[in-house]
Amino acid sequence: MPADTKTQRGARVVLIPPPLYYVAGIAAGMAVNALVAFPVGGRPVTVAVGAVIAALGLALAFTGVAAVIRHRTTIVPHHQVAVLLTEGVYRLSRNPMYTGLATAYVGMALVFGSWWPLVLFPLVVLVVRALVIRPEEEYLAQRFGRDYADYAARVRRWL
Template sequence: MAHTILASAGLVATFVAIFGRMWSTLYVGGRKSVTLVMDGPYSVTRNPLYFFSLVGIAGIGAQTGSILAMLIFVATALIVFTATVAQEEKFLQERFGTVFQDYLASTPRLLPRPSLWRDTDELEIKPRNFLRTLRDGSVFLVPWPVFELIEAGQSNGVLPVLVRLPF
């Protein structure tokens, strides 16, 4: 029962990630290297795309039905994202100087702080960027049927159980 609940929560997290990434893309709209976007999801975290990617990665891990697998997935992604964000922040510091320094000091790197929410009156939507984000986000759904097929194969004795995680 716990396995099913965790796997279902993982699927929900996967959809949250896809929609969160699409929402964030509406704000950044391909302007990432040209303008320092500080409104909408970028007002509560400097890296909403990475935050929602982590939600999706946690969701993929949870779909295995194992908390340990979920934690391993998230820890691995955090290591990669931390290095990537550091490189991006160096670029943004060079590009935007004191404006980025102020943003850095006032907005959390990864975990959103909703009390900081600021919005803009208008958004310029670039359908190509939005659709690319939808396509990229859909990759988060690929593990779901794969894990279901593996589980069905193991339940029916077609596939061997190679490892049993403690939780």
């Protein structure tokens, strides 16, 4: 079964919530680590640094969520958005929620003390880009036209 399908309005329905791609990457990395240990860093320092990185990532993601809620639109990928967010954290990144989750992923890999999730990280980012971000960008381009094209030209996808 594909990870997404089309709705009547043409936007893709993302059947797997985007945060689960990041969770799956960490889980897969730790499963591999259980078979073939690939430790990273000295435990206390690595855990502390990882926790700070994860917290910063989650703060960025939740700042994006708060902006969506404040503007009374939706974080659900296949629901119709009410407005194009271009201010606040959305001036820095077109995808602050996914950027924050990616940052938190890196931090959690350090907290868990394994290189394996970091080895899988590029694959996780590519999957999120292909299955979530690309369809969202196509939808936003169709929904907001020139306004989205101008926004995409001046604001980076990540950071």
